[in-house]
Amino acid sequence: xxxxxxxxxxxxxxxxxxxxxxxxxxxxxxxxxxxxxxxxxxxxxxxxxxxxxxxxxxxxxxxxxxxxxxxxxxxxxxxxxxxxxxxxxxxxxxxxxxxxxxxxxxxxxxxxxxxxxxxxxxxxxxxxxxxxxxxxxxxxxxxxxxxxxxxxxxxxxxxxxxxxxxxxxxxxxxxxxxxxxxxxxxxxxxxxxxxxxxxxxxxxxx
Amino acid sequence: xxxxxxxxxxxxxxxxxxxxxxxxxxxxxxxxxxxxxxxxxxxxxxxxxxxxxxxxxxxxxxxxxxxxxxxxxxxxxxxxxxxxxxxxxxxxxxxxxxx
Numbered sequence: 001x002x003x004x005x006x007x008x009x010x011x012x013x014x015x016x017x018x019x020x021x022x023x024x025x026x027x028x029x030x031x032x033x034x035x036x037x038x039x040x041x042x043x044x045x046x047x048x049x050x051x052x053x054x055x056x057x058x059x060x061x062x063x064x065x066x067x068x069x070x071x072x073x074x075x076x077x078x079x080x081x082x083x084x085x086x087x088x089x090x091x092x093x094x095x096x097x098x099x100x101x102x103x104x105x106x107x108x109x110x111x112x113x114x115x116x117x118x119x120x121x122x123x124x125x126x127x128x129x130x131x132x133x134x135x136x137x138x139x140x141x142x143x144x145x146x147x148x149x150x151x152x153x154x155x156x157x158x159x160x161x162x163x164x165x166x167x168x169x170x171x172x173x174x175x176x177x178x179x180x181x182x183x184x185x186x187x188x189x190x191x192x193x194x195x196x197x198x199x200x201x202x203x204x205x206x
Numbered sequence: 207x208x209x210x211x212x213x214x215x216x217x218x219x220x221x222x223x224x225x226x227x228x229x230x231x232x233x234x235x236x237x238x239x240x241x242x243x244x245x246x247x248x249x250x251x252x253x254x255x256x257x258x259x260x261x262x263x264x265x266x267x268x269x270x271x272x273x274x275x276x277x278x279x280x281x282x283x284x285x286x287x288x289x290x291x292x293x294x295x296x297x298x299x300x301x302x303x304x305x
Contacts, residue, residue, distance in 0.1 A: 016275065019274070019278070020278070020281075023278060023281060023282070024281075027281075027285045030285060030289060031289070034289045034292065038292060038293065038296055041293065041296070041297070042296065042297075042300055045297070045300060046300075060238065064234065064238055067234050068231065068234065071227060071230045071231065071234065072227065074227075074264060074268050075223055075224065075226075075227040075268075077268075078218075078223045078267075078268045079220055079223055081218075082218055082219060082220055082223070182270075185268075185269075186269055189264050189265075189268050189269045192264060192268075193260075193261045193264055193265070196257050196260050196261055196264070197254075197257050197261070199237075199257075200237055200241065200253035200254070200256075200257055201253070204237065204238065204241035204253060205241075206241050206242070206249050
């Protein structure tokens with residue numbers, strides 16, 4: 001006869017399974033951006049000179065700054081996980097807030113970059129753009145699409161991390177169970193990796 | 207299972223992350239510098255190589271692939287291989303088609 005008091009509530013916790021699931025999702029994201037990179041690579045191959053001319057319109061300084069911002073935000077995200085592992089809740093929350101702040105600064109920079117372009121009449125479908133060569137039209141179409149999709153991912157990632165910050169603050173994420181934070185971290189690092197490739201391919205064409 | 211997991215994850219401390227971050231910043235500076243100097247196809251290849259090195263660092267250290275189960279690293283390698291195959295096949299096609 002089983003003693004009823006000995007029934008233990010089993011909480012399902014499978015951190016490895018969770019991380020595996022996140023990685024599978026990241027692979028789908030890889031295909032999403034991979035497809036766009038494929039398009040980019042073909043049109044760059046067939047319109048090399050015009051891509052070079054079009055790329056000159058982009059601001060390398062802001063691009064480099066944004067790269068540094070995202071790399072640093074990846075650092076603070078990784079540090080925040082170590083912090084919560086070591087039971088340092090406040091440090092973890094602080095580092096996650098820095099990550100969010102850096103994400104927002106990235107988006108603000110992007111906004112100014114886009115607004116400058118649009119202000120000069122360069123946006124998909126504009127007269128100024130359509131009067132340029134087909135290679136330039138392709139370049140800017142890809143520029144707005146890919147940085148736009150990437151920017152959307154930055155917004156999603158920032159919101160996700162904000163949710164994790166709240167979880168860390170009120171104890172849903174602890175030094176024993178922090179796989180949610182790792183999941184958000186993996187997503188954020190992927191967003192960083194995508195930008196690591198976007199930056200040289202759009203801003204540094206010689 | 208949980209103790210085993212904790213043992214794996216404790217390997218990371220703050221120091222290694224900061225070191226990798228510094229390496230990433232240096233590689234970024236390198237990319238920008240190199241792009242201003244070289245000409246031709248070498249520059250694209252160099253930029254992509256440096257970007258790959260940066261991605262490798264982010265993948266192995268920040269995303270914990272180094273301390274993760276070997277199966278995860280296999281997954282990532284397979285996924286990357288498929289993407290690379292897409293590019294190779296595409297360019298094999300395009301190079302022969304001409305303009």
